[in-house]
Every structure is written in structure tokens, then in C-alpha cells.
Amino acid sequence: MPSRAGVTMAGAANREISWPARLAVFAYPLAFILFPLVGFLAYSFFWTEQGQMSYAxxxxxxxxxxxxxxxxxxxxxxxxxxxxxxxLTVLAGYPVAYFLAGLRGRKRYVLLMLLLVPLLMSYVIKIYAIRSILGGNGVLNRTLLWLGIIDEPLTVFVFNLNAVLLTLTVLLIPFAVLPIFLSLERIPKSLMDASADLGASSLQTFGRVILPLSLPGVVTALTFVFVLAIGDFLTPQMVGGQSGFTFGRIIYSQFGTAFNWPFGAALSVILAIVVIVAIGISAVFGRDRSKPQ
Structure with missing residues (x-):
């Protein structure tokens, strides 16, 4: 058994180490999150005219x-x-998450890791890969032409909002699968066994037990994907074309070609407000109702 003096010294050492740790916990968010946001907010109240910055x-x-x-x-x-x-990501990701959550042992985590492997790849490379599939001379059009389904290449999935929609959906599906999987995994198996013992079918168990209890994960997935998509400017820039213009591209142009940083900062603040509202709505509707308040 350790002596009381040893325990006291260990506790004192922990208290000494905890102060720098606590300072770091508060310093990093302030330095890398709060201060840049405050800087953008302040910059949005300046203005530019004929290339000259006014700080009024x-x-x-x-x-x-x-x-x-x-x-x-x-x-x-x-x-x-x-x-x-x-x-779309939730509709495509929920069956995958449900399948993974139904597996037993290490298989579920191995398959989950394989699903998350594309996140380690370069974002630009993945966009070019999707362009090679959906483009006018891409795999999809060449296959449809070879099968005789179409007479000329389709342009509905390239350089427009449809292309942005499909590309973002494919890229962001893993971000929807993970929170839904975690929500499904936390559902006690005893609840499903009890539902089956009471005579409920598999479909009834899913509709009355599994789906309601997994809704917090669904809301989290919706919010996560929405926030990632609304702040993306690279995907619309690469696959959107002239008709696939998004708010992120406008902000990008203000900091780039227009060189109007105050207006770009104002647009960024407005976008941040939209994101905060989305997160607030998620916090209200994504609350776990099964836990006592």
C-alpha cells in the first residue's frame, strides 16, 4: 500500500501539472478559433473603394x-x-451504418475503418476521380453509349449544380455513416430482444425501437454534412462550372480575384451565423430523449 505522504506528493504533482494543461486548454481555442473569428468580425466593418482600404x-x-x-x-x-x-448522405449512409452495427466482433470495426480509408486520400484527387466518371467523356457516358441507352454524352451531371450535389454526396457519405453507426451501436440489444419477445416483427422493431433511438445520430449526421458542405468552395469550383455557383465560391472570389477582404469577411460572418443556427437547431432536435433531463 502506498504511504499517505506518497499519495499527497502525487496529488501535489498532479495539481502542479494541471495548471499548464488548463491554460493550454483555454489558450488553443482562443488563439486558433475565437481570435480569428473576432478578427473576421472586425474586418467586416471596414470597406474597400478603388483598391484602397478604409478602416472607418x-x-x-x-x-x-x-x-x-x-x-x-x-x-x-x-x-x-x-x-x-x-x-442524400443520410439515406445512403443509414443502411450502411445499420449493417455495420448488426455485425458482431471485430468485423464491424474493420469494415468501418475500410469505409473511412477514403478520408485519408487527397480531396482534390477524389474530385478528379469523380469528374472522370461523370464527365462528358467519362466512364458513365461511355458505358451508356456502348449499351446504346443514349445517343450522345449526357451533360446533366457535369459543370452544374447536379454535379456539385453528386460529388459532395459521394465525398461526405463517411461523415454521415460514423455518427449514425455510433448511435445504433449504443442501443441496448435487450430492447430489441424485448420487442421480439412481445411479438413485434423485425420491421416493427426497427420502426418503433431502433429508428427513434437512432434519431440523435441522424440529426448529428445531417448537421455534420450540412456544415461541411456549406463551407466547401473547392468542389463547386472544380465541378460546378458557371451554372454551379455557390456561396463559398463568392467568398473565395472576394478574397482572391476581387481582393475585397472586408466584404469577404462580412460574407464569412453571415455564413458563420448560418452554421451556428444549424448547430443550434441540431442541439434542440438531436437531444437524446431517452436520457433523463
Whole structure:
């Protein structure tokens, strides 16, 4: 048995180490998250005219966003697009997560890791791979032409919003599978056994037990994918073309070709507000109702 003095010294050492650890816990979020956000917020109240920066505080950037007939419709269109992406990823990912959760032993985790392997690949390479499939001379069009289903290459899935929708859906499916799988895995098997003992069929057990208890994971998946999709500018830039313009591309252009950083910062703040609202809605509807409040 350790002596009381040894325990006291160990406790004192832990207390001494805990202060730098606590400081680091607060310092990193402040330095890398809060301060940049505050900087963007402050920058959004400056303005640029004829390439010259003015540091006089103004609301003209936000007024321009709400009065210009371009920006608000693009934001709404982007939100709808990202909601569609989130819905498609959940519809495609739920059966995969359900299958994985039904496995026993290490197989489920091995297959889950294989599903997450594409996340280790370069994002740009994955986009080029999808372009090689959906492009005018891609695998899909050549296969359909060879089968005689179409007479000329389809353009419905390339350089438009449909291409952005499909590409984001394919890229973000793993981010939907993981939270749903974790939610399904936490459901006690005894509840399903009890449902079967009471005479419920497999479909009834799924509809009345499994699906309601997995809804927090579904909401988390929807929010996760929505937030990732709405902040993506690279995918629309590479597969969207002129008709696949999204809000992320507008922000990118303000910091790049337009060189209007204050307006880009204002658009970034507006996008951050949309993301915060989405996370807040997720926190309300994704709460685990099975736990006592």
C-alpha cells in the first residue's frame, strides 16, 4: 500500500501539472478559433473603394449583401443544395451504418475503418476521380453509349449544380455513416430482444425501437454534412462550372480575384451565423430523449 505522504506528493504533482494543461486548454481555442473569428468580425466593418482600404467602421458590406439581388439568393440556393446533400448522405449512409452495427466482433470495426480509408486520400484527387466518371467523356457516358441507352454524352451531371450535389454526396457519405453507426451501436440489444419477445416483427422493431433511438445520430449526421458542405468552395469550383455557383465560391472570389477582404469577411460572418443556427437547431432536435433531463 502506498504511504499517505506518497499519495499527497502525487496529488501535489498532479495539481502542479494541471495548471499548464488548463491554460493550454483555454489558450488553443482562443488563439486558433475565437481570435480569428473576432478578427473576421472586425474586418467586416471596414470597406474597400478603388483598391484602397478604409478602416472607418461602416455597415455598407452587410447592406450590400441584403440589397444586392445576387448574394442572398445564392446563399438560399446553397443552403437548399447542402440540405439535399445532407439528406442524400443520410439515406445512403443509414443502411450502411445499420449493417455495420448488426455485425458482431471485430468485423464491424474493420469494415468501418475500410469505409473511412477514403478520408485519408487527397480531396482534390477524389474530385478528379469523380469528374472522370461523370464527365462528358467519362466512364458513365461511355458505358451508356456502348449499351446504346443514349445517343450522345449526357451533360446533366457535369459543370452544374447536379454535379456539385453528386460529388459532395459521394465525398461526405463517411461523415454521415460514423455518427449514425455510433448511435445504433449504443442501443441496448435487450430492447430489441424485448420487442421480439412481445411479438413485434423485425420491421416493427426497427420502426418503433431502433429508428427513434437512432434519431440523435441522424440529426448529428445531417448537421455534420450540412456544415461541411456549406463551407466547401473547392468542389463547386472544380465541378460546378458557371451554372454551379455557390456561396463559398463568392467568398473565395472576394478574397482572391476581387481582393475585397472586408466584404469577404462580412460574407464569412453571415455564413458563420448560418452554421451556428444549424448547430443550434441540431442541439434542440438531436437531444437524446431517452436520457433523463
Amino acid at each position: 467602421l461602416t455597415l455598407r458590406n452587410y447592406i450590400r449583401f441584403f440589397t444586392d439581388p445576387v448574394f442572398l439568393p445564392v446563399l438560399l440556393q446553397t443552403c437548399i443544395l447542402c440540405l439535399e446533400v445532407a439528406g
